[in-house]
Amino acid sequence: MESGRKLERAFFQRNPTICAKELIGCTLSFAGCAGMIVETEAYAALGDPACHTWRRPSAREFVLKHQPGSAYVYLNYGLHWLFNFLVKGGESDGFVLIRALKPLHGIEIMKQRRNRLKAEELCNGPGKLTQSLEINGVHHGIDPISAKGWNLSLGKTDLATIHASSRIGITQAREYPWRFFLPRCKFVSLPSRGAESHP
């Protein structure tokens, strides 16, 4: 697969961890705003207590009824919309949470929506990037591969440069190194710390 090309359905028909890692460097565009994905997390539909499918019948139903690449969007803490891709059809199904973007286009609009001036504060968190791109519950279940206004394209990041760490903010299954990010990137959600490793 080649940089700049649109992501195909097959991209999401692989394991959640592979998809999460390879989404780093890809570009996510929606309605005039775009950013390079610099931080993700993988969640597994089976055997992962941190995944919604562990406790929510509705999440299990979502996996069954939607095609790979679909948007799984939900409201967290009653305040923040979080955006995931459904991953399905590989050895295991699951989700990839998009946690941070490096803003590329529509930066002025993002600044207005976020009421923030610094580019590194626009999309450096899962709830912040949805606010910047104006992604919310109406996008739950849509297919960004084909939906009007959306575009997903491949990056050129060397996979060997991507770091991994524990996932952030969860209380279950903290030990899995399923957070992926670009090291020393000022657009990731947190200063790199804690136990990090190359996959």
Next chain:
DNA sequence: GGGCCGATTAGG
């Protein structure tokens, strides 16, 4: 209907 929880964030 009530109670609890949570893949977060901004502000003090």
Next chain:
DNA sequence: CTAATCGGCCCG
């Protein structure tokens, strides 16, 4: 450190 705020889920 904490408040903010609500869908999903379970219980009764």
